Amino acid sequence: MGSEVGQALAASKQALLAIGIFSAFINILMLSGPLYMLQVYDRVLASGSMSTLGAISVLMALMYAFMGFLEYVRSRVLVRIGDKLEKDLGERTFSVWMKQGLVGRGGQRHRPLQDVSTLRQFLSGAAPAAFFDMPWVPIYIAVMFLFHWSLGVIGIIGALVIFIIAWLNEVTTRKPLQEANALKVQGQIFADTAHRNADTIAAMGMESHLQARWNAFTKQASAQTVRGSDRAGSLTSVSKAFRMFIQSAILGWGALLAVQGMITPGAMIAGSIIMGRALAPIQMALGQWRGFIAARQAFDRLNGFYDLIPPVADSLSLPEPKGLLSVEYIHAAPPGCQVAVLSGINFKLEPGQGLGVIGPSASGKSTLARLLVGIWMPQKGSVRLDGARFDQWNPDELGPFIGYLPQEVELFDGTIGENIGRFRPDAEAQDVVIAARRAGVHHMILRLAEGYDTHIGEGGAVLSGGQTQRIALARALYGDPCLVVLDEPNANLDREGDEALSLAIADLRKRGKTVVVMAHRPSAIAAVGHLLMIKDGQQIAFGPKDEVIKQVTEKSKQLAKKAQPEQATPTTKKPPAIVAKPKKPRKRVNMPSYGEVTAVSSSPKAKGPKP
Structure with missing residues (x-):
């Protein structure tokens, strides 16, 4: 094996x-x-x-x-x-x-x-016991030969017929039952996805359409299940009837032999009982055949599943990181994608420095965030924390030193305290409260009915998007990590949440922690000292915030001047006839990108193009 x-x-x-x-x-x-x-x-x-x-x-x-x-x-x-x-x-x-x-x-x-x-x-x-009993079928038949050779021959014929029925059961039921299991899984996944998005479905009246799709999975799975079960049931009934027949045949033939004096009446009865016992394991295996097919499919799927990600030996324990982050000319793409979405990103942050990453949508900010915490690995280049690549760290040992707030925030089924404490069994209440205070959510949590013991998730309290994001920020700050990466941390925050976020970032930098913020709103970069601008996966600018803003502002002004429409010059020559002449197309206006506008919005307003 x-x-x-x-x-x-x-x-x-x-x-x-x-x-x-x-x-x-x-x-x-x-x-x-x-x-x-x-x-x-x-x-x-x-x-x-x-x-x-x-x-x-x-x-x-x-x-x-x-x-x-x-x-x-x-x-x-x-x-x-x-x-x-x-x-x-x-x-x-x-x-x-x-x-x-x-x-x-x-x-x-x-x-x-x-x-x-x-x-x-x-x-x-019960199925494994039946398989352990099957090797004894020949032994039981051998005992029947001791009574009379003809009884043994009948036993062999009976066993062969039952084995053939079992083989037919395997051949005829394997495919439909396999397809039924696959369809059931697809239907369940679809139903789970619909359940997670119940609000969207209700708002847009999509329930009947999604239910129709789910019914399609269910009907197909049910049809295959009925098909396989009918075949299995038919063959099981045949095998059961044949088993009873062969036992009676042994009894009748034994009676004939007993009348002729070839065997004793006791051998006649014993032969019938032994025949029934010899066929019992096969009969039981037929009854458990669906379970056997399901187990075999699970066995094969698990082996294929494990082959996707082979086990990795534990890495050597490294000293606790301090927060020195080095990104060395990385090229990266999401897993399964060959086209790089980030190219040539290169910067370095010392402990205590804060970096804001700006740029238009789909420029690669979230991909960079995943690279900075070791979720994904770059295709080229390297991301290092205190000089070591992320794949050189033991994930369980490095995890407490990393704080990460993803763009799509989700809390887990449990209490607020458990979520903030990252579900660590050794989480101290004092550390949970400290993280909540640093994230500015302590008083917000206390206003809930059960405070830190408020249950969230399935059947628990319903939190707003802003509350969820702020609690997730506290989770990222739990344990005083040396590197904190926040991906659009103020996407759902109000003014109070924005202020708490800025204070949290400033506090992290003051205590010597490295902070990286993927920003789409200017308020998110208020407390950072450096900016990195990305456009189309390329590094446009990196440096102190004021210098990058000045650089982007000047570039925006240049683009604005180039975008001014040219004045049309009148012609002195009159046309020979009054003919409608098509207008000359105006030169296309090259507007600055969204990321540039975002960066400029936090600096003195640049002059726009003249009307």
Whole structure:
């Protein structure tokens, strides 16, 4: 088992070996019933000995009790094997799922955590026991040969027919059930997305249209499920009827042999019971076939899922960073995109410095923010914190020293205090309050019904966009990180929130922290000392804020002068006839970009183009 799931199962090989031993004893003890019937018919009825009947009855009861105990132990061991597998794969699966979300590979397409749960449920059910019992089918048939060779031949024929039915069940149900599972996952993902955007759907009357799309997924999945289940049900019914028939056939043929004196009446009864027991594991496997298919698909999906992001060895622990940020001529693009959206970005920030990144929409500001906190890696160049690239740091060790406020803010299901404390089990209440005070949200939180214990998320308090963004800012400041990157932190803030943000940035710089703010509004860069202007992924200007503003202002003035329309010169020559002459097209006006206008708006107003 070279795959990761196979290795996780191999870690329980001793327990699986114990299951095999228990299964061997259970199947040996299963012969107690046929042997008991053999002795009753051939000895007790013939001799009329009550002592013999009592002795073999007590012995049979003890053997059945021991068999029941072994069945109980086997089931408990299987449950624990499934539980161990879920624990062994759970952390790895969650980690890969998070990383897959970072690189934008659609981490919810097959829900790997649900696949782990599917494997656990399969291992904890009745199907594994049936598979452990199957190797005993030839042994039971061999016992039937001991009674008479013809009984053994009938047993072989019966087993082959049941195996053929099982194979047909696999061939005919695999594809429809696989398609049904895939459609169910797609429908659930679609429903989850709709649920998260319920306000938009309600406002624009989209519910009926989205419900129709969801119904399409559901109907297709239901059709495939019914198709596969009908086939499985038909074959299971056939196998059940054939099993009963073959047992009766053994009984009838045994009676014929007994009448001819070739076997005893006890062998006739015992042969029928053993035949039923030989076919029981196959019958049980057929009944659990849907679970087996689901588990096999989960096994294959998980192995493919793990192959996307191989495990990485833990990095060497580095000294605590101080906040020296170096960006060295990076070229970068979102994962899966070959065209760089950032090219040649190069700057350096010392601890205590603050940088505002300005530029028009889609200029690459959010991409740069992700690069600065190590979410994405550059294609060329490097981003270093205290001289080390982000891939040289241990993420768990570096995380507390990074504060990040993404453009799209979302809090998690839990209390406000837990969200600010980053759900750390060792988070101190004092540190949570300090972060909230530094973000200027302490009093806002206290005005809520339960303060820091207010539950948010599913079934919790409903916060406004501004409240959510300010609490997320406190989360970014928790633990006193040395590098804080804020992506449009005032997108949903009012004047009070803007003032609190500026004070928080100024406080961070005063305490020697490095701050980078992706700005779309001038108020966001009020407390920074440096500016970086990006346009079309290119670095236009970098330096002290006043110098960059002056540089951009002068450039805007030059563009404004060039954009003035030329005066039309009258012609002295009259046309020979009055003919409508098309107007000469005016020269196209090159307006300054939005980012330039934003930067200029915080400086003395530049002269615009003349009308």
